[in-house]
Amino acid sequence: MTRNRTLHQPLAWTEKGAYIRRARHPWRWLAAFVSLCLFLIGLQSLGYLAPARDLLLEALTPAQAGLAHLATQARNVTQTLHDLQTLRQRNAELEAEVNRLLVENVQLKEIEAENANLRRLLAFAEQHPFFQYRGAQVVARVIGRDPNNLANFVAIDLGREQGMREGMPVITERGLVGRISRVSRNSSQVLLIIDPASAVNGMIQSSRLTGVVQGQVGGGLVIDYIPQDAKVLPGEIVITSGLGGQFPRDLVIGQVIAVRQRDYEMFQQAIVRPSVDFGQIEQVLVITDFVPVAEDEEATESP
Amino acid sequence: MRLLLCAPLLGLLALLQSSLLPHFSIIGAHPDLVLLAVVSWTLLRGLTEGLTWAFVGGLWLEALSGAPFGLSLLALVIVAFLVSPLETTLFRQHIVFLIATVTAASFVNGAVYLLLLRLSGNPGAALAALWRIVTPAALYTGLLTPIVYPGFRWLHRITWREQLEW
Numbered sequence: 001m002t003r004n005r006t007l008h009q010p011l012a013w014t015e016k017g018a019y020i021r022r023a024r025h026p027w028r029w030l031a032a033f034v035s036l037c038l039f040l041i042g043l044q045s046l047g048y049l050a051p052a053r054d055l056l057l058e059a060l061t062p063a064q065a066g067l068a069h070l071a072t073q074a075r076n077v078t079q080t081l082h083d084l085q086t087l088r089q090r091n092a093e094l095e096a097e098v099n100r101l102l103v104e105n106v107q108l109k110e111i112e113a114e115n116a117n118l119r120r121l122l123a124f125a126e127q128h129p130f131f132q133y134r135g136a137q138v139v140a141r142v143i144g145r146d147p148n149n150l151a152n153f154v155a156i157d158l159g160r161e162q163g164m165r166e167g168m169p170v171i172t173e174r175g176l177v178g179r180i181s182r183v184s185r186n187s188s189q190v191l192l193i194i195d196p197a198s199a200v201n202g203m204i205q206s207s208r209l210t211g212v213v214q215g216q217v218g219g220g221l222v223i224d225y226i227p228q229d230a231k232v233l234p235g236e237i238v239i240t241s242g243l244g245g246q247f248p249r250d251l252v253i254g255q256v257i258a259v260r261q262r263d264y265e266m267f268q269q270a271i272v273r274p275s276v277d278f279g280q281i282e283q284v285l286v287i288t289d290f291v292p293v294a295e296d297e298e299a300t301e302s303p
Numbered sequence: 304m305r306l307l308l309c310a311p312l313l314g315l316l317a318l319l320q321s322s323l324l325p326h327f328s329i330i331g332a333h334p335d336l337v338l339l340a341v342v343s344w345t346l347l348r349g350l351t352e353g354l355t356w357a358f359v360g361g362l363w364l365e366a367l368s369g370a371p372f373g374l375s376l377l378a379l380v381i382v383a384f385l386v387s388p389l390e391t392t393l394f395r396q397h398i399v400f401l402i403a404t405v406t407a408a409s410f411v412n413g414a415v416y417l418l419l420l421r422l423s424g425n426p427g428a429a430l431a432a433l434w435r436i437v438t439p440a441a442l443y444t445g446l447l448t449p450i451v452y453p454g455f456r457w458l459h460r461i462t463w464r465e466q467l468e469w
Contacts, residue, residue, distance in 0.1 A: 030354070030384045033357070033384075038373075041372055060318065064318060067318060068323075146321070146368050146369055146370060147320040147321040148368055149333065149436050153368065155367070218431050218436050219436075279328070
């Protein structure tokens with residue numbers, strides 16, 4: 001610490017009873033740090049920080065996976081104290097059955113709706129990809145969540161080395177989780193559909209009305225851009241429409257729980273409860289054989 | 304030297320915040336350890352070190368986050384700046400004061416983040432998020448203060464070399 005401190009320099013009280021020098025010109029310090037932040041934001045937007053981030057994540061992924069494993073183990077131990085083994089097993093069986101029946105139910109309704117359409121249009125047999133989201137999948141483990149409470153991303157333990165690409169849809173047996181938004185060498189970030197940055201083209205299964213399913217700050221889901229004259233009822237299932245080519249069709253998104261209709265607005269909205277419990281996801285499936293439209297076009301354009 | 308101390312420590316805290324603490328979330332919110340560290344250190348060491356910790360901690364959060372780059376970083380730097388005048392108060396070691404400061408700082412951090420999110424063009428119900436997410440997270444973080452803060456005070460003592468000025 002300098003000896004030629006001026007008498008005007010502000011002082012602060014330390015816990016050991018001595019005076020220390022306080023920073024002069026706090027606003028200048030703030031301006032310097034904010035400028036540094038803005039400079040880094042600029043570098044990031046130009047892509048210069050990506051290699052450093054990749055390197056850092058490469059080093060952190062094993063630790064992150066280890067901690068996630070530890071947390072899962074700890075939770076399992078706590079759970080075991082509360083539950084009897086047989087009850088847990090029975091519960092898991094019933095849950096799997098419910099999931100299977102839910103998916104089967106959705107598929108059957110899809111088939112029914114498609115048959116009705118085909119009959120009405122006098123169309124001939126058309127192969128419908130009933131099990132299109134049962135295609136090439138890989139199982140990934142969730143190894144981290146976004147450290148910020150207001151952002152909804154999860155980190156998975158598969159990356160570029162394992163064939164992950166940006167835009168690949170991520171699902172669980174209960175429905176759509178999100179899509180891969182950033183890929184590192186051995187890990188990826190998944191943008192959840194409940195994040196405000198996420199928008200998925202959705203469709204109300206029974207009425208075939210399409211809209212945009214938008215994430216909300218706080219983790220909710222809303223299906224927007226439904227025409228005012230359309231009738232939407234609570235309890236209806238919302239699935240992906242496949243429009244826009246960002247997601248496969250017929251993935252379950254959730255269920256309508258309320259409808260927001262205001263006379264002065266052009267469209268009505270419906271609040272959707274996601275079918276996936278985003279607080280509990282531990283393993284997810286990544287659909288690797290689905291190529292989002294934008295990516296497909298880029299691949300075609302490249303020599 | 305101080306950077307050598309804070310960088311790995313804040314990295315560890317960010318890692319815990321990302322991997323372990325979400326499993327202990329209450330009504331959807333988990334505590335913000337990095338913010339707690341930044342606020343504690345700012346109260347103990349003042350503006351310049353507080354800003355440095357905020358910057359380094361923010362970078363760690365950005366590395367582990369999928370959110371638009373820079374929001375957590377800027378929010379933490381602003382919070383460190385706002386907390387720094389409290390360094391001179393005589394009550395800064397009082398536990399109630401510490402809990403209140405950390406809770407308020409966490410709330411402000413969330414509010415600044417939401418504001419920056421809105422300014423960067425992301426829609427969403429900010430007021431609802433303040434009530435439903437930011438407030439529980441702030442309270443949770445504040446309640447952790449009596450457990451975590453003594454660790455930072457200990458670290459402050461062993462790294463602080465008393466220098467007489469007079």
